[in-house]
Amino acid sequence: MLALYGHLFSSYTWKALIPLYANETPFEFRSVGPDQPENTAFVQAAGPMGKFPVLQDGETVVFESSAIIDHLDAFHPGPNRFVPADPAAAIRTRMMDRVFDNYVMNMMQESVVAAIRNPGAPDPEVLARVNEKLERVYAWLENWLDTYDPPLGITLVECAAAPSLFYADWVHQIDRRFPRLARWRAHLLTLPAVSRCVEDARPFRAWFPLGAPDRD
Structure with missing residues (x-):
C-alpha cells in the first residue's frame, strides 16, 4: 500500500x-x-x-x-498518463510544471510568508513585488492558453496548475484582463480530483492570512 x-x-x-x-x-x-x-x-x-x-x-x-x-x-499507472510518452510533449509538460511551481506557487508564497511574519501588516514592498510578478505570469499564461489544448484527463500540467492558481488567486486575484486564465482556473476546480482537494481543505481556510479564502 x-x-x-x-x-x-x-x-x-x-x-x-x-x-x-x-x-x-x-x-x-x-x-x-x-x-x-x-x-x-x-x-x-x-x-x-x-x-x-x-x-x-x-x-x-x-x-x-x-x-x-x-x-x-x-x-502505478492508471487511465491518466501524467507525462506524455512523446519526448517533445514530455518536455513541454515538464516545462509548464516548472512554470506553475516556480513562477506561480512559489511566488505567491512569498506574500503568504510576509503576512505570517507580520500579521495584519505584511511588508507592502513584498506584496507589491509579488503582485507585479504574478501579473506578468498571468499575462503570459493568458497567451499560452490560446495554444494549449487541454487533455480529456489530467496531466502533470493540471496537477501543478490547479493548486497554484487556486491559492494565487487569493493572494492576487486573476481579474478580467485575463479571462482565459480565470475560466481555466474555474474549470480546474470542477475536476473531481481537484474538487475533492478543495473540499477536504475547507476546514483549514482560516489559516490563510491573505486574500479571499471564502471566494471559492
Whole structure:
C-alpha cells in the first residue's frame, strides 16, 4: 500500500493527491502536524529540507511532488498518463510544471510568508513585488492558453496548475484582463480530483492570512 505524507491544506500536497485521486490509486494518507509526531519525524528524515509531500512505496521513499508524479506514472499507472510518452510533449509538460511551481506557487508564497511574519501588516514592498510578478505570469499564461489544448484527463500540467492558481488567486486575484486564465482556473476546480482537494481543505481556510479564502 502506498502512503502519502502531507497536509490537506498544502498546495504541494494537493499536487500529489490529484494524480492519486484521478487514477483511483489505493493509498493511505498520513497527515503531518503536531498531533502526528511519528509522521512528522518520517518527513523530516526523508529529504534534505524535511518538507512534504513524501510518498512511501514499500522500501522506496520519494519526495518532491513532481518526482512523486513521475513515480506514480512509472510504477502505478492508471487511465491518466501524467507525462506524455512523446519526448517533445514530455518536455513541454515538464516545462509548464516548472512554470506553475516556480513562477506561480512559489511566488505567491512569498506574500503568504510576509503576512505570517507580520500579521495584519505584511511588508507592502513584498506584496507589491509579488503582485507585479504574478501579473506578468498571468499575462503570459493568458497567451499560452490560446495554444494549449487541454487533455480529456489530467496531466502533470493540471496537477501543478490547479493548486497554484487556486491559492494565487487569493493572494492576487486573476481579474478580467485575463479571462482565459480565470475560466481555466474555474474549470480546474470542477475536476473531481481537484474538487475533492478543495473540499477536504475547507476546514483549514482560516489559516490563510491573505486574500479571499471564502471566494471559492
